[in-house]
Each structure stands twice: as C-alpha cells, then as structure tokens.
Amino acid sequence: MSDLTALTIADARAGLAAREFSARELTDAHIAAVECARDLNAFVAETFDAARAAADDADARLAAGEGRLLEGIPLAVKDLFCTRGVRSQACSNILDGFAPPYESTVTANLWAVGALMLGKTNMDEFAMGSANVTSADGPVINPWRRRGEDKPLVPGGSSGGSAAAVAAGLCLGATGTDTGGSIRQPGAFCGIVGMKPTYGRCSRWGMIAFASSLDQAGPLTRTVEDAALMLQAMAGHDSKDSTSIDRPVPDYAASLTGDVRDLTIGVPAEYRMEGMPAEIEALWAEGVRWFRDAGATVVDISLPLTKYALPTYYIVAPAEASSNLARYDGVRYGLRVEGNDPTEMYARTRAAGFGREVRRRILIGTYVLSAGYYDAYYLKAQKVRTLIARDFESAFETVDAVLTPTAPFAAFAIGEKMDDPIAMYLNDVFTVPASLAGLPAISVPAGLTGDGLPLGLHLIARPFDEPTLFRAAGLLESAAGFSHRPDQSGAGRAV
Amino acid sequence: MSIDKDTVVRIARLSRIAMEDDALEPMAEELNGILAWVEQLSEVDTEGVEPMTGAIAATLPQRDDDAEAGTATDDLLANAPEADDGFFVVPKVVE
Numbered sequence: 001m002s003d004l005t006a007l008t009i010a011d012a013r014a015g016l017a018a019r020e021f022s023a024r025e026l027t028d029a030h031i032a033a034v035e036c037a038r039d040l041n042a043f044v045a046e047t048f049d050a051a052r053a054a055a056d057d058a059d060a061r062l063a064a065g066e067g068r069l070l071e072g073i074p075l076a077v078k079d080l081f082c083t084r085g086v087r088s089q090a091c092s093n094i095l096d097g098f099a100p101p102y103e104s105t106v107t108a109n110l111w112a113v114g115a116l117m118l119g120k121t122n123m124d125e126f127a128m129g130s131a132n133v134t135s136a137d138g139p140v141i142n143p144w145r146r147r148g149e150d151k152p153l154v155p156g157g158s159s160g161g162s163a164a165a166v167a168a169g170l171c172l173g174a175t176g177t178d179t180g181g182s183i184r185q186p187g188a189f190c191g192i193v194g195m196k197p198t199y200g201r202c203s204r205w206g207m208i209a210f211a212s213s214l215d216q217a218g219p220l221t222r223t224v225e226d227a228a229l230m231l232q233a234m235a236g237h238d239s240k241d242s243t244s245i246d247r248p249v250p251d252y253a254a255s256l257t258g259d260v261r262d263l264t265i266g267v268p269a270e271y272r273m274e275g276m277p278a279e280i281e282a283l284w285a286e287g288v289r290w291f292r293d294a295g296a297t298v299v300d301i302s303l304p305l306t307k308y309a310l311p312t313y314y315i316v317a318p319a320e321a322s323s324n325l326a327r328y329d330g331v332r333y334g335l336r337v338e339g340n341d342p343t344e345m346y347a348r349t350r351a352a353g354f355g356r357e358v359r360r361r362i363l364i365g366t367y368v369l370s371a372g373y374y375d376a377y378y379l380k381a382q383k384v385r386t387l388i389a390r391d392f393e394s395a396f397e398t399v400d401a402v403l404t405p406t407a408p409f410a411a412f413a414i415g416e417k418m419d420d421p422i423a424m425y426l427n428d429v430f431t432v433p434a435s436l437a438g439l440p441a442i443s444v445p446a447g448l449t450g451d452g453l454p455l456g457l458h459l460i461a462r463p464f465d466e467p468t469l470f471r472a473a474g475l476l477e478s479a480a481g482f483s484h485r486p487d488q489s490g491a492g493r494a495v
Numbered sequence: 496m497s498i499d500k501d502t503v504v505r506i507a508r509l510s511r512i513a514m515e516d517d518a519l520e521p522m523a524e525e526l527n528g529i530l531a532w533v534e535q536l537s538e539v540d541t542e543g544v545e546p547m548t549g550a551i552a553a554t555l556p557q558r559d560d561d562a563e564a565g566t567a568t569d570d571l572l573a574n575a576p577e578a579d580d581g582f583f584v585v586p587k588v589v590e
Contacts, residue, residue: 101570199550213550242555311533322510329511331583336576342585347513359512364526366510367498377533382546384539389547421525422532438550463551 004029005169006485009073009226010253012172016062016072023058023072023116027051030074030118034170037143042155042165044079044137045087045120054116061114069233071114076165076174079120079137080127081107081217082206086117090208091135092125094353095334104206105238106175106217113233118171122161125355126325127182127210130427132160133414134357142190142411143168143486147452153411156186156427162220163190167486173221173230177207179214180313181407181431184443187220188406188456191445191484193473194220195227198463199438200245202231203238211320212243214313214435224444224473228252231466247464255467256474261295263472266399270306271430273408280405280455283447287403287457290479291472301399303391308384309433310425315368315381316436321358322365328353360421389437396462401472404430406443406456434460442473446480454484498526 004026007015015021031048051074058072082088082100089095107117124134131154132140142155143164155164159176163186166174176183178196187194195218202217209215219230232253237246267288272281288298330336330349337352339345354362368377395402407427417423434441440463443456457476461469498506500519503526507514514522568581577584 098574101566101573200553213548239556239558243549243551243553245551245553246556305539308536308539311536314529315533315536326511330576331585332571333574334576339586342588343511344513345586346511347508350511351513354512360522360525360529362510362512363503363506363522364529366506367502367526367530370506370509379546380536380541381533382548383541383544384536386544386547387539387541421529436547436550 005033007172008223009070009172009221009229010223012073017067019062023055023062024052026072027055027074027116030171033168034118037168037170040141040143040164040168041138042121042140042161042168042170043076043119044091044122044161047086047117047119051116051118058114058116067114069113069229070110073115073172074118075110075115076118076121076162076171077107078159078162078175078177079123080177080208081175082208083107083117083120087120088208090126091123091137092353092355092358093136093335094328094350096353098333102206105203105240106207106234109236110175110233115233121159121165121174124158124160125358126208126321127158127177127179128321128357128361129157130181130185130424131412131417132157132186133418134355136355139414140164141414144191144411144453151413153453154189154414156189156411158182159186159194159220163187163192163194166190166192166220166222173219173226175217175234176220177215177217178435179210179317180435181428183218183220184431184441184456184458185407185427187443188445188454189411191454191482191486192220192222193224193227193442193444194218195231195442196435196440197231197235197466198440200243201235201440201464201466203236203241203244205238205240209324211317212324213320214317224442224470224477225253225256227442228256228470245464250467252466252470255471257471258474258478260291260472260475263400263468264297264299264398265291265472266299266301266395266402268301268303268306268395268402268404270303271404273429276405276408277449279449280408283455283457284403284405287446287476290476291403294475294479299399301395301402303395303433305384305388305391306433309388309436310429312381312384312388313428313432313436314425315377316385318361318365319369319378320365322362322369325358325362357421385436388433392433392437392439392460400461400468402460404458404460406430406458410449410453410455430458439463440466440469442469444473444476444480445482446476447482448484498523498530
C-alpha cells in the first residue's frame with residue numbers, strides 16, 4: 001500500500017481539503033493498487049478512465065473551495081448495483097453483457113456528493129453465498145493468509161470483492177449489500193468494518209433484487225467513522241422504492257462521541273453456539289469487558305428464537321428469490337439460449353444462465369411457495385419471523401444494543417464447506433436474525449485468531465438507531481485498537 | 496414431507512429451469528437435506544401469530560398519478576438479446 005491507499009476516508013477528506021494531495025493523485029494511487037492486485041479477482045470491471053475524469057472534476061471543485069461530503073474519494077461498487085453504461089451482472093451469466101441505461105439510487109447518491117467509482121466488485125452470484133465462490137466471475141481471494149501458510153482463503157460473501165478490495169487498500173471504501181450477513185460476514189473475514197443499516201434506510205432502487213424484504217445496501221470501510229460518512233451519503237428517502245423510509249438522515253459521524261456510559265449492552269445467551277472456537281468466545285468476553293471498562297452497563301439477555309432464524313431465512317429468502325429471479329427469461333436482457341418455443345427458450349436460458357446455488361434456491365423457493373406446501377413452509381416461516389422480531393423488540397426494552405460475534409469462525413480455504421449447503425449457510429448464523437428483524441447492525445474488526453486471521457464483533461441496534469450503533473461500534477474500535485493489515489502484496493500475513 | 500424425482504421435475508417446470516434426467520436424483524437429495532433441516536420450525540408454537548411480510552411496519556406510500564419521463568425505448572432495447580423495430584423478439588408463439 002502506498003501512503004495514499006493506506007488513508008481512511010476521513011483522512012483523505014482532510015488531505016484533499018488542505019490540498020496536501022490532489023484527487024487525481026489519490027485516484028491514480030488506487031488505480032495502481034488495483035492493477036497490482038488483480039490476482040485477488042476483487043474487481044470484475046475497471047472504470048479507470050471515468051474515475052480519472054471524475055477526479056479531475058473533483059480537483060476543480062476542491063480548488064474552488066466547493067468540495068462536497070465525499071469529493072474525490074475513490075470507491076468500489078458491488079456488481080449488484082446498476083451503474084449506467086457499466087456492466088451490472090450480479091456476477092451471473094444470466095445477465096451476461098448487461099449494462100443498464102440507469103443508475104441505482106445509492107450509487108447516484110454517492111456520485112452526487114463527489115465520490116468516484118474505480119470499478120465493480122466481484123460477489124457471490126445474485127448475492128447467494130457466504131464465501132464468494134458462487135460467482136460466475138470466479139472466486140475472490142482474501143488478502144489475508146493464515147500465518148505461515150500460502151493457502152488462499154475466501155473473503156466471505158456475498159460482498160467478497162468489496163471486502164477484499166477495501167482490506168487490500170484498492171479503494172477507500174466500497175458499497176455492499178446485505179440480505180443475511182453479506183456485508184458484515186465478509187467485513188469480519190477481511191478485518192474491516194461492514195455495516196448494514198435499518199431496512200428502508202437506503203433505497204433498493206437499481207439494486208438487482210435477491211430477497212426484497214431483506215436486501216439492504218451498506219458500506220464496507222476500514223473504520224467506523226468512514227462507515228458513518230459513507231452511509232450519510234448512501235441513505236435517504238427515494239420515492240422510487242416504496243419501502244424506502246421518509247425520515248431525516250442524521251449526522252452519523254457526529255454520533256461518534258466515544259462516550260457510552262449511558263448505554264446498556266445486551267449479551268444474548270443463545271449466541272453461545274456449540275462448537276464455536278474458544279478464541280471467538282474469548283474475544284466476545286473481551287468485548288463485554290471493553291464496554292464495562294468504558295462505563296456502559298452490560299446485561300445478559302435472552303433471544304429464545306435465535307436457533308430458528310437460519311431455517312426461517314432459508315425459506316423466506318429463496319421464496320422471494322424464486323419470484324424476483326423469474327424476470328430472467330432471455331427476452332429483455334442478458335443471456336438467451338434459443339428454443340423451439342418461448343417456454344423451451346426460457347428453460348434452456350435459465351438452466352445455462354444460473355449457477356448451481358442459484359438454481360437450488362430457486363427450486364426450493366418455488367417448492368415452499370407451491371400449492372400444498374405454502375402454509376407448511378412459507379407461512380410458517382413468516383410467523384416464526386414475527387416471533388424473532390418480537391424477541392428483539394423485548395430485548396430493546398432494556399438494552400440499547402446487542403453484542404455478539406459476527407461469525408462462528410474465521411476465513412476458511414477456498415473449497416471448504418462446499419459439499420454441504422447447510423455447512424455454508426452456518427456462516428450467517430449470527431447475522432441473519434438482525435436481517436429478518438430489519439435491524440441495523442455492524443461488524444467491527446476486534447482481534448486475530450491464533451493463526452493470524454481477523455475476527456469481528458457484531459452489534460445490533462433498534463430500528464433507525466444507527467447513531468447509537470455507530471457510537472457503540474466506535475467504542476469497540478478504539479478499545480480493540482485493531483491495526484493489523486494484510487501485507488501490501490496482497491499475498492500477506494498480519495503485520 | 497419429502498421430495499422425489501417427480502417433484503423435482505414439477506418444480507423445475509414451474510421454475511422454467513431445464514434439467515437433465517441424471518441431475519434430478521442428486522437435486523432431490525440436496526433439497527431433502529435442506530427441507531429436513533428447516534423442518535425444525537415445526538417445534539415453534541405459532542398459534543395466533545401474524546405472518547411478517549415486511550421488515551419494517553410501514554404503510555405503502557401514495558403518490559399523485561403523474562406521468563414521468565421513463566427510459567427511452569431504444570435504451571431499454573439496447574440490452575435485449577434480440578430486438579426489432581421497437582419490439583423484443585421471441586420465438587414464434589402460435590403456428
């Protein structure tokens with residue numbers, strides 16, 4: 001990493017404002033970093049010319065003293081966001097060649113405050129996965145390695161390219177999307193901050209849909225403050241998304257006061273999972289101590305339905321996906337495999353265009369929605385989802401935030417956990433409950449495993465209480481003092 | 496409840512996903528594995544519980560029924576595998 005690629009967004013803003021370096025220099029440094037780290041397979045499209053042009057515009061604004069919130073800040077965008085004229089394929093063959101004639105609201109919001117795009121990042125196909133191994137563009141390699149090993153590890157998923165790019169210093173921040181943990185789990189696996197806002201806080205317009213009652217955009221950054229700055233720009237009401245909530249966006253960075261003495265943090269007994277590595281238990285206990293030492297109150301709480309969240313999710317999300325993905329028919333965009341009649345053309349196109357995990361989820365989703373099984377599976381899952389949300393509502397009568405580990409293990413090798421879909425689904429056991437309840441949540445890098453891989457701690461807050469979430473996350477960040485980075489070659493170890 | 500080969504054929508047809516014969520049995524097994532695992536939801540008493548259909552309780556917003564400029568036809572057709580004279584082209588539907 002050159003000095004410019006090691007900056008936080010907050011530092012880069014200050015440096016740009018003081019004219020210590022130009023947006024063009026900042027952008028060129030990141031372009032060089034992306035070019036040097038192509039073996040990570042983090043980017044699936046590079047938009048360097050547009051990035052340089054945007055950087056020059058940003059420099060003109062900065063020179064005129066008209067810099068906006070993210071003026072000249074180079075970001076990466078998950079391939080799930082529609083970006084005008086630039087491939088937007090959710091890393092699926094079925095969207096082969098799709099370059100939308102419109103821009104997603106979230107990315108448009110970022111460009112409206114001066115941020116610029118270096119390229120599109122790799123992801124699990126249609127965001128269905130937790131290791132970035134289902135991508136039609138091939139797996140992403142985590143810039144971290146186990147100490148003394150060269151075996152390539154997964155970056156987590158589905159926002160694996162975004163997380164790897166931020167961790168390796170290829171961009172200052174990246175957009176991700178989180179349906180069941182797809183921002184937070186890769187954030188934890190790559191030693192960076194991953195934040196999912198309250199459902200409805202960011203517009204879903206122009207995001208390629210997976211499970212519409214769960215999908216939310218959010219930032220992946222190297223610090224909590226950077227996440228606050230990025231969310232500031234991404235969030236807001238949008239009349240083009242009927243589930244977008246019309247309420248003011250507070251100044252998130254201002255909530256990072258460092259003072260948590262008035263907060264009560266809940267520790268849910270049900271997240272103590274059998275077989276969880278002792279070092280994750282220990283890190284969680286350390287997180288409790290950090291809050292106590294800072295003057296917060298920490299209490300044990302119970303979220304009794306926790307163990308049912310994952311099976312609930314794996315009914316609700318595939319059901320919604322089977323409906324959302326019905327639009328891919330080989331007629332309007334992407335791949336077409338010819339057939340003798342439209343039905344045959346649809347079936348051949350979809351067989352060729354969707355990868356194995358996506359086909360599996362469409363089939364299971366179709367099954368649980370089909371006549372005779374709807375009540376037993378889908379309706380039942382929706383009712384359990386109500387109870388899971390109620391668990392959190394009762395907890396939030398006494399606590400301001402819930403503290404858990406982000407994932408039950410650290411990054412694993414490419415190829416592991418791939419024989420059994422349920423083993424892969426367990427990645428999201430701690431992140432899915434907040435998704436089902438629509439709550440804001442964040443993963444903060446907080447420690448290393450014995451063999452040198454990053455681990456995250458996870459906080460969940462009340463709906464639209466991102467300010468408290470950021471404040472508590474800020475305490476975790478400063479107490480943990482996590483300053484480890486993968487080495488600059490991207491083939492590295494913790495330093 | 497368990498999924499057999501015929502059920503896979505049925506849901507693959509509903510899903511409009513072509514499947515080779517030799518892929519049916521393995522898919523049935525995979526789907527049964529997932530269904531056996533989600534079966535644990537039957538332990539939860541949901542008597543009288545309302546189903547949750549959205550993540551946040553909000554009423555659907557209303558807006559005035561005003562026409563807005565949409566995306567230009569040519570722009571939309573630019574991504575189509577086959578288009579002609581302002582239309583999407585599909586295989587022949589009727590003989």
